Amino acid sequence: MYGRTTLRILSSRATFHYRSVERFYCAARPGPHYCRGPAMTCPKETSYAVLGCRETYFWHSHGFHDFRYQAYEDRTSVIEEPLDPFSLVSDELSAIAKRLRLMVVAEVPKLALATECFFRMGAQGKSFRAAVLLLMSKALPMPLPQMTADGVFICLKELDARHKCIAETAEMIYVAGRLHDNVLDDAETNCVMGSLNSVMGNKLSVLAGDFLLSRAFVALANLKNTEVISLLAIVVEHLVSGETMQMTTSLEQRRSMEYYLQKTFYKTASLFANSCKAIAFLAGQTAEVELLAYNYGRNLGMAYQLIDDVLDFTGSSSSLGKGSLSDINKNIVTAPILFAMEEYPQLREVVDRGFGNRSDVELALDYLHKSRGLDRTRELAAEYADEAVKAIEALPQSDDEDVIKSRRALVNLTGRVITGTK
Amino acid sequence: MYGRTTLRILSSRATFHYRSVERFYCAARPGPHYCRGPAMTCPKETSYAVLGCRETYFWHSHGFHDFRYQAYEDRTSVIEEPLDPFSLVSDELSAIAKRLRLMVVAEVPKLALATECFFRMGAQGKSFRAAVLLLMSKALPMPLPQMTADGVFICLKELDARHKCIAETAEMIYVAGRLHDNVLDDAETNCVMGSLNSVMGNKLSVLAGDFLLSRAFVALANLKNTEVISLLAIVVEHLVSGETMQMTTSLEQRRSMEYYLQKTFYKTASLFANSCKAIAFLAGQTAEVELLAYNYGRNLGMAYQLIDDVLDFTGSSSSLGKGSLSDINKNIVTAPILFAMEEYPQLREVVDRGFGNRSDVELALDYLHKSRGLDRTRELAAEYADEAVKAIEALPQSDDEDVIKSRRALVNLTGRVITGTK
Numbered sequence: 001m002y003g004r005t006t007l008r009i010l011s012s013r014a015t016f017h018y019r020s021v022e023r024f025y026c027a028a029r030p031g032p033h034y035c036r037g038p039a040m041t042c043p044k045e046t047s048y049a050v051l052g053c054r055e056t057y058f059w060h061s062h063g064f065h066d067f068r069y070q071a072y073e074d075r076t077s078v079i080e081e082p083l084d085p086f087s088l089v090s091d092e093l094s095a096i097a098k099r100l101r102l103m104v105v106a107e108v109p110k111l112a113l114a115t116e117c118f119f120r121m122g123a124q125g126k127s128f129r130a131a132v133l134l135l136m137s138k139a140l141p142m143p144l145p146q147m148t149a150d151g152v153f154i155c156l157k158e159l160d161a162r163h164k165c166i167a168e169t170a171e172m173i174y175v176a177g178r179l180h181d182n183v184l185d186d187a188e189t190n191c192v193m194g195s196l197n198s199v200m201g202n203k204l205s206v207l208a209g210d211f212l213l214s215r216a217f218v219a220l221a222n223l224k225n226t227e228v229i230s231l232l233a234i235v236v237e238h239l240v241s242g243e244t245m246q247m248t249t250s251l252e253q254r255r256s257m258e259y260y261l262q263k264t265f266y267k268t269a270s271l272f273a274n275s276c277k278a279i280a281f282l283a284g285q286t287a288e289v290e291l292l293a294y295n296y297g298r299n300l301g302m303a304y305q306l307i308d309d310v311l312d313f314t315g316s317s318s319s320l321g322k323g324s325l326s327d328i329n330k331n332i333v334t335a336p337i338l339f340a341m342e343e344y345p346q347l348r349e350v351v352d353r354g355f356g357n358r359s360d361v362e363l364a365l366d367y368l369h370k371s372r373g374l375d376r377t378r379e380l381a382a383e384y385a386d387e388a389v390k391a392i393e394a395l396p397q398s399d400d401e402d403v404i405k406s407r408r409a410l411v412n413l414t415g416r417v418i419t420g421t422k
Numbered sequence: 423m424y425g426r427t428t429l430r431i432l433s434s435r436a437t438f439h440y441r442s443v444e445r446f447y448c449a450a451r452p453g454p455h456y457c458r459g460p461a462m463t464c465p466k467e468t469s470y471a472v473l474g475c476r477e478t479y480f481w482h483s484h485g486f487h488d489f490r491y492q493a494y495e496d497r498t499s500v501i502e503e504p505l506d507p508f509s510l511v512s513d514e515l516s517a518i519a520k521r522l523r524l525m526v527v528a529e530v531p532k533l534a535l536a537t538e539c540f541f542r543m544g545a546q547g548k549s550f551r552a553a554v555l556l557l558m559s560k561a562l563p564m565p566l567p568q569m570t571a572d573g574v575f576i577c578l579k580e581l582d583a584r585h586k587c588i589a590e591t592a593e594m595i596y597v598a599g600r601l602h603d604n605v606l607d608d609a610e611t612n613c614v615m616g617s618l619n620s621v622m623g624n625k626l627s628v629l630a631g632d633f634l635l636s637r638a639f640v641a642l643a644n645l646k647n648t649e650v651i652s653l654l655a656i657v658v659e660h661l662v663s664g665e666t667m668q669m670t671t672s673l674e675q676r677r678s679m680e681y682y683l684q685k686t687f688y689k690t691a692s693l694f695a696n697s698c699k700a701i702a703f704l705a706g707q708t709a710e711v712e713l714l715a716y717n718y719g720r721n722l723g724m725a726y727q728l729i730d731d732v733l734d735f736t737g738s739s740s741s742l743g744k745g746s747l748s749d750i751n752k753n754i755v756t757a758p759i760l761f762a763m764e765e766y767p768q769l770r771e772v773v774d775r776g777f778g779n780r781s782d783v784e785l786a787l788d789y790l791h792k793s794r795g796l797d798r799t800r801e802l803a804a805e806y807a808d809e810a811v812k813a814i815e816a817l818p819q820s821d822d823e824d825v826i827k828s829r830r831a832l833v834n835l836t837g838r839v840i841t842g843t844k
Contacts, residue, residue, distance in 0.1 A: 180629075180632060204666075204669075206602055207669075210602060210658065210662045213632075214655050215659060217651065217658070218655040220655075221648045221649075222648075223648070226645075226646040226647070226648060226651070230643040230644070233642075233643055234640060236635065236636035237636035239636075240629050240633040240636060241633075243629055244629050248626075
């Protein structure tokens with residue numbers, strides 16, 4: 001669709017090396033046995049076989065993902081001002097935050113502390129999931145007339161409310177999962193949830209998570225759409241499967257990129273994928289549009305987690321290049337180490353020993369930093385992000401300015417994920 | 423309805439004291455502020471104002487509940503053989519156990535250990551909740567023709583499968599709650615779940631609970647009935663509310679029978695009540711029958727928990743009169759202590775100190791055993807059980823032998839609950 005535009009931009013950048021990145025997929029290709037969600041897609045090998053990049057390049061300009069992103073920006077008619085995706089839905093995000101607070105506090109005052117956490121997290125992460133879903137809601141083609149199970153027609157205003165409900169429940173499920181993960185992990189005190197746990201104890205954290213889950217399903221049931229309930233129930237199941245995969249790996253599984261990617265889908269991408277699909281489903285979109293929404297969410301989610309795993313080593317721009325190293329300290333092997341292991345097979349022994357002592361952690365970091373592990377992880381994230389952009393590009397064309405702007409915002413979000421500025 | 427029969431039996435037992443038990447309700451009357459579930463009812467004061475009993479009486483014959491139970495047994499046409507409620511649904515219970523095992527093990531082998539716990543619990547408690555629901559399914563009048571949201575008629579066989587699904591999910595939600603409660607409470611090793619936790623750790627217990635919850639909602643969503651999903655989602659919410667109420671009480675709340683009864687509804691009775699209602703709803707019963715099913719479940723659940731709280735002090739018949747004292751050791755105040763406090767106000771100080779040392783626990787037990795606390799708790803349980811029987815009696819009459827037998831079984835269950843032989 002944008003092949004010509006993209007190539008024009010590509011060819012104007014003479015500094016890039018045209019080296020195949022196909023080998024990403026030797027280790028990282030999502031195969032059918034872990035593509036368990038419906039219609040999982042993965043970055044295509046062929047289309048990028050001629051693309052390449054210098055080792056130092058990706059972190060600053062994010063490779064071909066930038067071209068596609070730029071191409072999309074160029075072709076849209078509303079490129080005057082820089083786009084802040086969150087500002088497009090800031091009113092809705094505030095309304096959601098307000099409703100969530102009221103919902104939880106009013107019913108069980110004792111869980112009010114948990115809602116504090118909820119909103120602190122929201123403030124930190126800008127309710128990223130809710131923002132994605134609200135933008136997806138606005139980016140879809142004009143919905144077909146919808147009817148509830150009772151035979152009542154749903155007006156656009158009502159559909160809007162139903163989409164906000166999906167955004168709310170996705171946030172609730174996300175926070176519930178975080179609350180439970182932190183209980184499980186004897187959470188450190190240096191993160192928001194950890195400090196919450198240290199204040200209110202594991203007991204209330206598990207209860208708060210359960211409460212959010214039950215509230216999420218009460219809210220979903222009120223939508224009177226069992227397909228949507230299924231999609232979100234599967235998300236919860238995937239969160240558990242991902243966490244279980246992470247905590248009970250064999251040596252073989254710890255070394256496997258496929259296993260890692262499957263776990264990443266379950267732990268992070270499934271929520272984006274299935275809730276985006278729920279948005280399309282509620283709007284009565286075609287199966288093709290549902291699939292595009294799912295693919296956007298899935299690929300954005302995969303990119304999100306890959307970059308998160310990089311940042312765990314490098315830290316954000318404000319942390320002077322030092323990450324929290326929480327994964328490796330918890331003996332969790334992520335993509336950067338897996339890629340580094342391909343270059344330095346001797347790292348495998350260190351990984352197999354389980355990072356039980358400080359010297360092994362430092363040895364692993366040494367190998368990591370002299371390898372291309374971090375860059376290759378960013379490259380893979382960029383490919384997923386590019387697939388997310390392609391899903392947006394493939395949506396049925398629209399002349400509606402709001403729709404176009406929302407699509408731009410969704411594309412912009414992929415860029416923010418890749419640069420770690422989400 | 424059975425007033426005359428009941429009175430005849432009453433008057434033939436000359437040994438009972440006719441003393442008002444109205445004062446139960448001074449402390450224990452469920453008021454509107456905690457009757458949060460739909461259509462909560464409570465034992466009527468007036469009808470039992472002339473009934474009474476000797477202190478030693480209740481535990482062996484369970485007071486007027488026995489009369490009503492006996493009256494019901496007498497009037498039914500199938501009284502030849504002693505009735506075992508579980509044997510009436512043993513095939514279905516086995517099928518449910520098998521399906522649940524397959525469901526969990528097939529998807530996440532790592533959670534197989536959790537399913538072990540699931541089935542060990544089922545074996546211990548004879549899948550009590552599933553049995554109640556399967557019997558309720560058979561005890562209702564012939565259902566009206568039902569249609570799914572897609573406009574497909576549901577045959578009786580399909581309805582049967584849907585009822586089994588409710589029984590399954592109720593068991594799943596119950597076990598999930600137990601798994602999470604045990605994580606929260608640093609479970610002792612002398613209970614099934616505790617020993618499970620000590621084997622597989624808190625982490626896997628929380629995950630197994632989450633997994634069961636998500637599976638329950640996936641299964642419920644497949645029923646394509648959002649009303650039923652709401653009912654079961656509210657149950658999860660109530661489990662959390664009950665646990666939260668229990669762990670964060672003020673001094674005033676700890677002394678309050680109303681607070682205790684509200685907590686008991688949330689923690690135990692709501693699951694019985696709402697899942698019984700779901701059975702009736704799925705069968706397309708009238709609102710009146712739905713309410714009777716709800717009331718049976720609610721009152722049975724209240725009786726169940728009250729007797730459980732007695733057994734925590736006295737133990738079962740096999741434990742030589744010694745209970746595990748787990749409630750008082752966890753600083754949880756239950757009905758027997760609350761009733762004892764009414765007779766011995768000086769116990770209040772001990773309760774307020776929080777049972778932090780052994781001597782306070784022993785002092786409280788001394789007061790308890792010289793009070794009528796345990797008997798009054800049994801009496802209250804018997805009143806709830808009697809209300810449960812009344813709900814069954816009030817169901818539309820049926821000549822179907824299976825229906826009659828199932829109703830007898832449900833009445834029999836109330837007797838088993840009261841005698842602690844469930």
